[in-house]
Amino acid sequence: MKTYGKKTWIIAEGYIPSYGNGPEPEFTSHETACILNTSSSKAEIEITLFFTDKDPVGPYKVIVDAQRTKHLRFNDLRNPEPVPLDTDYACVIESNVPIVVQHTRLDSRQAENALLTTIAYFE
Amino acid sequence: MKTYGKKTWIIAEGYIPSYGNGPEPEFTSHETACILNTSSSKAEIEITLFFTDKDPVGPYKVIVDAQRTKHLRFNDLRNPEPVPLDTDYACVIESNVPIVVQHTRLDSRQAENALLTTIAYFE
Amino acid sequence: MKTYGKKTWIIAEGYIPSYGNGPEPEFTSHETACILNTSSSKAEIEITLFFTDKDPVGPYKVIVDAQRTKHLRFNDLRNPEPVPLDTDYACVIESNVPIVVQHTRLDSRQAENALLTTIAYFE
Amino acid sequence: MKTYGKKTWIIAEGYIPSYGNGPEPEFTSHETACILNTSSSKAEIEITLFFTDKDPVGPYKVIVDAQRTKHLRFNDLRNPEPVPLDTDYACVIESNVPIVVQHTRLDSRQAENALLTTIAYFE
Numbered sequence: 001m002k003t004y005g006k007k008t009w010i011i012a013e014g015y016i017p018s019y020g021n022g023p024e025p026e027f028t029s030h031e032t033a034c035i036l037n038t039s040s041s042k043a044e045i046e047i048t049l050f051f052t053d054k055d056p057v058g059p060y061k062v063i064v065d066a067q068r069t070k071h072l073r074f075n076d077l078r079n080p081e082p083v084p085l086d087t088d089y090a091c092v093i094e095s096n097v098p099i100v101v102q103h104t105r106l107d108s109r110q111a112e113n114a115l116l117t118t119i120a121y122f123e
Numbered sequence: 124m125k126t127y128g129k130k131t132w133i134i135a136e137g138y139i140p141s142y143g144n145g146p147e148p149e150f151t152s153h154e155t156a157c158i159l160n161t162s163s164s165k166a167e168i169e170i171t172l173f174f175t176d177k178d179p180v181g182p183y184k185v186i187v188d189a190q191r192t193k194h195l196r197f198n199d200l201r202n203p204e205p206v207p208l209d210t211d212y213a214c215v216i217e218s219n220v221p222i223v224v225q226h227t228r229l230d231s232r233q234a235e236n237a238l239l240t241t242i243a244y245f246e
Numbered sequence: 247m248k249t250y251g252k253k254t255w256i257i258a259e260g261y262i263p264s265y266g267n268g269p270e271p272e273f274t275s276h277e278t279a280c281i282l283n284t285s286s287s288k289a290e291i292e293i294t295l296f297f298t299d300k301d302p303v304g305p306y307k308v309i310v311d312a313q314r315t316k317h318l319r320f321n322d323l324r325n326p327e328p329v330p331l332d333t334d335y336a337c338v339i340e341s342n343v344p345i346v347v348q349h350t351r352l353d354s355r356q357a358e359n360a361l362l363t364t365i366a367y368f369e
Numbered sequence: 370m371k372t373y374g375k376k377t378w379i380i381a382e383g384y385i386p387s388y389g390n391g392p393e394p395e396f397t398s399h400e401t402a403c404i405l406n407t408s409s410s411k412a413e414i415e416i417t418l419f420f421t422d423k424d425p426v427g428p429y430k431v432i433v434d435a436q437r438t439k440h441l442r443f444n445d446l447r448n449p450e451p452v453p454l455d456t457d458y459a460c461v462i463e464s465n466v467p468i469v470v471q472h473t474r475l476d477s478r479q480a481e482n483a484l485l486t487t488i489a490y491f492e
Contacts (some may be wrong), residue, residue: 192336
């Protein structure tokens with residue numbers, strides 16, 4: 001299969017609620033970057049986080065193997081530091097091979113969960 | 124009418140919950156690729172699924188007749204194999220004529236359904 | 247102000263639930279094409295609907311005045327015929343001047359409403 | 370880091386419900402333009418609002434500092450005048466440096482909140 005996608009993706013809306021309802025981990029409030037690597041090479045990805053009132057943090061390094069998808073929860077990022085909860089952020093995702101990125105959030109702060117998604121901005 | 128669209132579409136976010144609430148089939152948790160074929164020819168479409176930790180599966184073959192729309196539920200795909208539930212996936216949708224693809228999910232795991240949609244990524 | 251947008255827009259996902267909950271008209275289940283005309287001329291718009299198993303219907307004619315927005319409910323289309331409820335459809339929106347189109351649905355079939363939106367596909 | 374984005378963004382769907390449920394300010398019904406400025410210069414942004422039946426209002430002036438994100442609630446705009454509630458609107462967002470804009474709404478009119486998001490239209 002041909003390799004599809006772009007090397008740079010941006011999600012301007014980021015916010016992980018600090019609490020949720022329902023069985024974990026499915027109903028933990030979470031924010032996800034769904035990444036698809038259709039290429040025949042491993043994707044070496046660097047994520048930089050931007051905030052309202054402090055300097056950017058990163059890079060967070062993520063690997064997505066050839067011809068695999070990874071639905072990356074921002075909640076799981078640990079290095080260089082966890083993503084702060086209840087805090088506005090945005091991110092730039094840069095890869096060494098073309099990938100496709102879609103942004104999703106499940107918000108379970110109230111009894112019934114809410115969902116949002118969009119294909120990210122790319123260049 | 125002019126023919127609109129592109130021949131390749133990608134949805135990076137895929138996940139079909141294994142359960143739901145409410146009357147079926149409207150409130151069965153489902154994931155849909157809404158496909159529009161404005162051309163005057165039958166669209167012969169091949170879908171390939173990508174996973175986190177196994178090789179891609181496909182092609183799934185789908186026909187959308189000339190000047191028709193098909194709201195394809197991934198739940199209904201059977202050949203070469205059903206789409207696994209509660210499992211992250213992504214997909215590449217390739218057509219022999221231009222089409223337009225929009226991705227929608229209805230999640231009815233909790234008492235009140237949640238919805239998401241986005242125009243898919245295209246090349 | 248400069249004129250922004252494109253002349254052709256496509257929404258592949260269309261479905262108006264036949265019932266809803268909550269005070270009307272805000273909580274009537276509805277599907278909307280939000281149209282913005284930034285130009286200094288009246289936008290003369292034609293909408294064609296596509297279905298799963300019958301020929302396209304249209305054009306539905308809509309006017310959006312210069313420098314105005316119109317949040318058009320598909321529920322309100324009457325001529326040549328109302329949009330059938332509980333039925334999959336898709337649409338092509340063609341304008342004589344550039345416009346921007348965003349697709350939104352409010353689904354109030356259950357006690358708590360659900361929302362979806364996406365910028366439409368354009369050419 | 371390279372500067373990413375475009376200088377003009379459009380959100381065709383705008384509507385701020387006049388009431389909500391749940392603890393404020395998180396669960397106040399609100400509409401947000403999430404703006405990311407990856408450049409090394411301050412972004413000077415002008416927002417113009419469009420309505421159904423009156424002339425455009427603006428510009429609203431907003432600053433997003435270099436390498437910062439701002440999740441701007443339309444509810445908070447005050448000058449030249451507050452955004453009317455329960456009223457359809459649309460907006461054009463123009464910046465002197467490239468930015469990325471994503472549109473989100475939290476609707477808390479009913480007991481359980483609903484969410485929508487999309488990357489805005491750009492030129």
